[in-house]
Amino acid sequence: MNSVFSDLVGQEHITAILKGAVAASRTGVESQEMTHAWVFTGPPGSGRSSAAVAFASALICPQGGCGQCNECRSAANGAHPDVEIIRTEGLSIKVEEVRELLTRVAWAPSMGGWRVVVMEDADRLTESAANALLKAIEEPGNRTVWLLCAPTLHDVLPTIRSRCRHLQLRTPSTGAVADVLQNRDDISPQMADFAARVSQGHIGRAKYIATNESVRSNRATIMKLPTQLTSISAAFQAAQTLVDLATTEANAASEIRDEKETNALQEAYGKGATGRGMATGAAKAVKELEKEQKARATRMVRDSLDGALLDIATFYRDVMMVQAGYNGSMINVDMTEQINTYAHKNPPHTTVKKINAIMEARVNLNHNAAPLLTIEALFCSLA
Numbered sequence: 001m002n003s004v005f006s007d008l009v010g011q012e013h014i015t016a017i018l019k020g021a022v023a024a025s026r027t028g029v030e031s032q033e034m035t036h037a038w039v040f041t042g043p044p045g046s047g048r049s050s051a052a053v054a055f056a057s058a059l060i061c062p063q064g065g066c067g068q069c070n071e072c073r074s075a076a077n078g079a080h081p082d083v084e085i086i087r088t089e090g091l092s093i094k095v096e097e098v099r100e101l102l103t104r105v106a107w108a109p110s111m112g113g114w115r116v117v118v119m120e121d122a123d124r125l126t127e128s129a130a131n132a133l134l135k136a137i138e139e140p141g142n143r144t145v146w147l148l149c150a151p152t153l154h155d156v157l158p159t160i161r162s163r164c165r166h167l168q169l170r171t172p173s174t175g176a177v178a179d180v181l182q183n184r185d186d187i188s189p190q191m192a193d194f195a196a197r198v199s200q201g202h203i204g205r206a207k208y209i210a211t212n213e214s215v216r217s218n219r220a221t222i223m224k225l226p227t228q229l230t231s232i233s234a235a236f237q238a239a240q241t242l243v244d245l246a247t248t249e250a251n252a253a254s255e256i257r258d259e260k261e262t263n264a265l266q267e268a269y270g271k272g273a274t275g276r277g278m279a280t281g282a283a284k285a286v287k288e289l290e291k292e293q294k295a296r297a298t299r300m301v302r303d304s305l306d307g308a309l310l311d312i313a314t315f316y317r318d319v320m321m322v323q324a325g326y327n328g329s330m331i332n333v334d335m336t337e338q339i340n341t342y343a344h345k346n347p348p349h350t351t352v353k354k355i356n357a358i359m360e361a362r363v364n365l366n367h368n369a370a371p372l373l374t375i376e377a378l379f380c381s382l383a
Helices: 012-027 048-060 070-076 095-105 127-138 174-185 189-198 203-210 213-228 232-268 282-323 333-345 348-366 371-382
Strands: 037-041 083-086 115-119 144-150 165-168
Touching: 012 048, 012 165, 037 048, 048 070, 048 083, 048 115, 048 144, 083 095, 095 115, 095 127, 174 189, 174 203, 189 203, 203 213, 213 232, 213 282, 213 333, 232 282, 232 371, 282 333, 282 348, 282 371, 348 371
Parallel strands: 037 144, 037 165, 083 115, 115 144
Antiparallel strands: none
């Protein structure tokens, strides 16, 4: 039977815990199964945000998460008045945003029995924002549940994670992801298998790759870069290529959205209406929106670069597998010839160093290092 938990691929252990918590919440009696604060962690694509939203839907659903009623659908879409979903589009979550959130969630539930807050990027809280959130978790409302999501437990402030129940999600298997793409999204078996492998179990990215020819084309260009790093000058050229691809992809994704947001805001302030024009404060509001859009675009470029570096890391991972004499689980089977050639021309210890260099570059990007300089330094190292 379908439910809000049906799309949690390969997370049966998590589903069982959450269903138990939902059942316990119905009794009105305090128990170990249900608590007021949870932390969902797991690698990218494991579905930690999906698990948190599904849990929120189940808590406010009269049937405990049927997935069909108005409560379930509105909660999943972020339209339910008792479910607040915080999706960060900037580089960080600032203390002002948390204070505004705390004001809203102080109200009693308006429809269901719970007021639920899902924070998809708790690892992006600034220190002051985390401290403001800590006070709310230390002194929770009677019917408020906090669901925080982060890549690892160490990405959450120690004082916050010590007051939360921790659920660790795992990466779904390639076969499980391929099955979802075929059965849910009607994608061909060959394409589903390819997308599941190269996405490394990331369900959302697998669907994105399988349904977008331009994305597959960009990835093919990116995967050729390691074989082109034959000199320092080639490294600089490859770095520029990668940054240009990431920037173009991010701009294409944000331009249409930015225009719609700007037009909607201007119309809200009276643009196009008869009379004196836009209301007082319109210029300031548009300027604030443009600032938010710029921050979102910056993050999208960094996220795109991070995804590209993970793809490049799979090349060296496959090389390392060949050098170790094991070809059974190659990710980039379409590059078998290039990978074998590279593996036999380079010593194994350099492959490990190159993978470590890629991971270090990802950390530097996450710490707001200049993208082009970071990628140039990385590619010079790889060359």
